[in-house]
Amino acid sequence: MSLFFIFIGTILEMLSLALVIPVVGVILGDKRQSYDWLPDSIEDMRYQTFTVLLLSLLVLAFLMKNLFMIASGYYQTRSQLSLGNRTTQRLFETYMSQPYEFHLTHSSAVLLRNIGEYAGAVQFFLGPALILLSDILAGIGFLTILLIVQPGSTLLVGFVFGGASWLVLRVTRPRVRAWGEERVKHRASINEALIAGFGGVKEIKLFGRDDQVLNSHRNSVYAVSRTVYLFNVIQSLPRALFEVLAVVSVALAIIISKLGNQNSEDATLIIALFGVVAFRMLPSINRIVLALQQMSLTRAGLTGAVEDLALGRGTREDSSRGLPVTFNRLEISNLKYRYPNVAEHVIDVEQLRIDKSEAIGVVGTSGSGKSTFVDLIIGILQPESGDITVNGKTIYGSRRQWQDQIGYVPQHVYLMNTTIRRNVAFGLPEKHIDNGQVERALRQANLLDFVQSLPQGWETEVGERGVRLSGGQRQRLGIARALYGSPQVIVLDEATSALDEFSEREIVESFREIAKDHTLIVVAHRTSTLRYCSRLIRLEGGRIVQEGSFEEVIGSMKGLTNRGQ
Numbered sequence: 001m002s003l004f005f006i007f008i009g010t011i012l013e014m015l016s017l018a019l020v021i022p023v024v025g026v027i028l029g030d031k032r033q034s035y036d037w038l039p040d041s042i043e044d045m046r047y048q049t050f051t052v053l054l055l056s057l058l059v060l061a062f063l064m065k066n067l068f069m070i071a072s073g074y075y076q077t078r079s080q081l082s083l084g085n086r087t088t089q090r091l092f093e094t095y096m097s098q099p100y101e102f103h104l105t106h107s108s109a110v111l112l113r114n115i116g117e118y119a120g121a122v123q124f125f126l127g128p129a130l131i132l133l134s135d136i137l138a139g140i141g142f143l144t145i146l147l148i149v150q151p152g153s154t155l156l157v158g159f160v161f162g163g164a165s166w167l168v169l170r171v172t173r174p175r176v177r178a179w180g181e182e183r184v185k186h187r188a189s190i191n192e193a194l195i196a197g198f199g200g201v202k203e204i205k206l207f208g209r210d211d212q213v214l215n216s217h218r219n220s221v222y223a224v225s226r227t228v229y230l231f232n233v234i235q236s237l238p239r240a241l242f243e244v245l246a247v248v249s250v251a252l253a254i255i256i257s258k259l260g261n262q263n264s265e266d267a268t269l270i271i272a273l274f275g276v277v278a279f280r281m282l283p284s285i286n287r288i289v290l291a292l293q294q295m296s297l298t299r300a301g302l303t304g305a306v307e308d309l310a311l312g313r314g315t316r317e318d319s320s321r322g323l324p325v326t327f328n329r330l331e332i333s334n335l336k337y338r339y340p341n342v343a344e345h346v347i348d349v350e351q352l353r354i355d356k357s358e359a360i361g362v363v364g365t366s367g368s369g370k371s372t373f374v375d376l377i378i379g380i381l382q383p384e385s386g387d388i389t390v391n392g393k394t395i396y397g398s399r400r401q402w403q404d405q406i407g408y409v410p411q412h413v414y415l416m417n418t419t420i421r422r423n424v425a426f427g428l429p430e431k432h433i434d435n436g437q438v439e440r441a442l443r444q445a446n447l448l449d450f451v452q453s454l455p456q457g458w459e460t461e462v463g464e465r466g467v468r469l470s471g472g473q474r475q476r477l478g479i480a481r482a483l484y485g486s487p488q489v490i491v492l493d494e495a496t497s498a499l500d501e502f503s504e505r506e507i508v509e510s511f512r513e514i515a516k517d518h519t520l521i522v523v524a525h526r527t528s529t530l531r532y533c534s535r536l537i538r539l540e541g542g543r544i545v546q547e548g549s550f551e552e553v554i555g556s557m558k559g560l561t562n563r564g565q
Helices: 002-018 020-028 047-096 100-104 108-149 151-199 201-207 210-259 264-297 299-309 370-377 399-403 420-424 435-444 448-453 471-483 501-514 550-556
Strands: 329-337 347-355 359-363 385-390 406-409 489-493 519-523 535-540 543-548
Touching (some): 002 047, 047 299, 108 151, 108 264, 108 299, 151 210, 151 264, 151 299, 210 264, 264 299, 329 370, 347 370, 347 519, 359 370, 359 550, 420 471, 435 448, 435 471, 471 489, 471 501, 501 519, 535 550
Parallel strands (some): 359 535, 406 489, 489 519
Antiparallel strands (some): 329 347, 329 385, 535 543
């Protein structure tokens, strides 16, 4: 559709310019007799009437052209913004659909930069590209008319403007491209400073690191603004140069006309035509150069967008097939995993079985692979080899259905800046939230009494990252979220490691109650968190080196915290 608007616009531009020749000719005198192709009705028309008719056609042509250009501008601007919006959404979908390993190796500040900068680059590349095509077609039309009327002057003027445009682009394009790459790089640094500033505001204030964070942000903002003002300066140069060349071109047209011994009326006609073309083409030539410069500036962002969109969207697995609804057992066989670009396996587990209603504790020193092992069990990491089966059927290919049976509580619970109720039903649309399940989950997490004591109950806002709640309350809210939807398996990944002894004791008592109706997998450093587990698994170097009761495994370990015993 954009090409249609450009094509029609070019025709209207040529038509309006072509009418200038007869209009100027009529003003200089009645020359209708010179044109044999005119119909008799035009030749018999009074001179004054013919002049009014011709001028009316000229005004109508320019009016139609400009009305069409307004409509074309509206459509192209809307298309530009629509493309930018679609690119933003597609980039976000692409990043969110990537495997978990992708997010382990990519900074959130860089991904945020990419979504904003790359989408903007696509949007602001399309606009200049359309302008470039439109003005090139219009320029070809104008030059065609001039070549018919005055070929010598046209070739000379074309050589002057073409050479000047090439020289400007030759000198400025490498610099503009480098500024575009620099701007993309520093946009990520700005995001990193903002995320660090807002995310770590407590530590920053405590350690007095305000200046360092602010200076990092200030330097990156200055670097981006520097590329902007230098680019604006570069953009102002072509216009000044082309204005001078336009005056020179008209002067050359006059000189060539005089040297050609043309009569004054023909010379005036040609000069008027060149003047109108110069008036119309000067902005076009300037826009062509600016469009090419803008495309060079956004090239880095456009290249990044193309590369990231080429990652492709992850496939959403069908949750309606594969695993049965009731969990009976989980079995692991010959499971191996290594992180990207790491030579050593971080997990190497030969055999493990977890039965329904068991409470399994996973222990080991820091770096032994406990959290990675759990990430494999819950299906967010893909093993290099081996298999995990539930009730004898692999979880891969029906991973979504397996994950629907899991409740997960991490060490640091992510809480949205919204109500307690919406945090429990994490991410569900309002119309799909089951208030009965919310209440049940809060009760099971021993949080319902506290919530009911609040003036607004579960409609109370928790603040960003749950800042209006205590550490124990945040963890209980995470447990309630894990219990929402009645999952059969609850995974607790260092869920009490950041709590004080009293809060930890309360949470552990909650685990004891939860274990009566669920299968529990508990990762912990603190032995007190594991006391109610029916079986402990000890990991070292990603391997299971011991299985047994709480007393057997903890009694043989060194280096674990013994609080709570």
